[in-house]
Amino acid sequence: MGKIIDFNCTYDNSIGMFKEVTQKTNLQFPEAYKHWDSMTILAKELKEHDKSPFCELPFCHTVEGEAMGGSINYGDDKIGPRAKDYICTTAEEILALPEIDYSKGRISEVLKACEYLRKKGENVVLYVSGPFTIMNVLIDPRHVFKIFKKNPEAMKDIFHKFQNEILRFIAEAQKSGVNMISYGDSSGGLNILGPKVSEQVVEMFTYPLLKSIEEILSDETIVLLCPKTTFALLGTDKAVWKDIQMKAPIKYAKACVEVIGKAKFIGQMCIKNKEFELKNGIIKAIDLL
Known part of the structure; x- marks a missing residue:
């Protein structure tokens, strides 16, 4: 086995909005984060601001947790929704x-958008x-690491639960026509988990999940992996x-769109890095073994 290399990403778990984007919309916050029609307006304004070839949804990393009962602070026009109070120990x-x-709920509104x-x-x-x-x-997170160390069987059950939810979310996304899925877990990166636990997570969760995603992914959909993954x-x-x-040079974001149908997984750069350029025109797909 090789060695896991960390990816130093400045976009880890990034949330929030540019005020120059929200000011253009005349939307009311945080209500705008909760409804599909206002989400579409925000997504299009953000696309224009970033000069991006795609729209991005949602504007946070909390929709799945909220849909499972999590407590959320919905933020304002400068910072998007984020976790509020923990509900489990x-x-x-x-x-x-x-x-x-x-x-139902915000996750349904995201899919409608x-x-x-x-x-x-x-x-x-x-x-x-x-x-x-x-x-x-x-x-x-302290409780999570305690479970991982002292009760690995329970951790397997937790991973199984989340794997099922992620697969269901991706299935629903494809029904909604989504053609690009970004998957990442920066809260479970090498810099947080360490090498040994990171290897265990790949074996127990990440690899089986992605193999299952590969089976249900249509030819018109691509998965953009966080480089940490x-x-x-x-x-x-x-x-x-x-x-x-691809044709050289080409920005990574544009290449991600153009490679749909030619690869299932890519992930050499963070998709939020809109200015990253492939000077040689080569985009690296990821083939699972």
């Missing part, structure tokens, strides 16, 4: 949380969070790079 409480109902934007011809990136990022909304897969010999030649 034990593995049993995490496992007892309800399945997500994708037909995605569907509307796709019907208007927009490329849409849906941000899907990994288990540690979701748990950040629900339980103090990419390097964890490469470092545990679960994946390899595959070069795809």
Whole structure:
């Protein structure tokens, strides 16, 4: 087995809005974060601000946790929704949380916004969070590490629960026409978990999840992996790079759109880094082994 290399990302778990974007909309905050129609307005304004080839939803990493019962501070016109108060302290409480109902609440509004934007011809990136990022909304990380160390069987059950929810979310996203899914779990990165636990997470969760995603992913959909996830897969010999030649030079964000249908997974750079340029025109796909 190789060695996991960390990716130093300045966008870790980033949330929030540019005030110059929100001021253009005349929307009321935080209500604008809760409804599909205002979400579409924000997403299009943000796309224009960033000169991006796609719209992005949601504007935070809290929708899955909230949909499982998490307590949320909805923020304002400068900072988006974020975790408020933890609702769990034990593995049993995490496992007892309800399945997500994708037909109601803010997560339903996100899917409606995605569907509307796709019907208007927009490329849409849906941000899907990994288990540690979701748990950040629900339980103090200290309790998570305690469960991982003292009760690995319970941790397996928790991972199984979150894997099912992520797969269901991606299935619902594809029904809504989403063609780009961003998956990341910065709260479970190497810099937080350390090498040994990171390897265990790849074996227990990340690799099985992505293999399952690969099976349900349509040819019109691509998964954009956080580089932290990419390097964890490469470092545990679960994946390899595959070069795809594009026209050079090309910005990474544009290449991500153009490579849809040619790859299932890519993830050499953070998708939030809109100015990153592939000077040689080579985008690296990720082939799972």
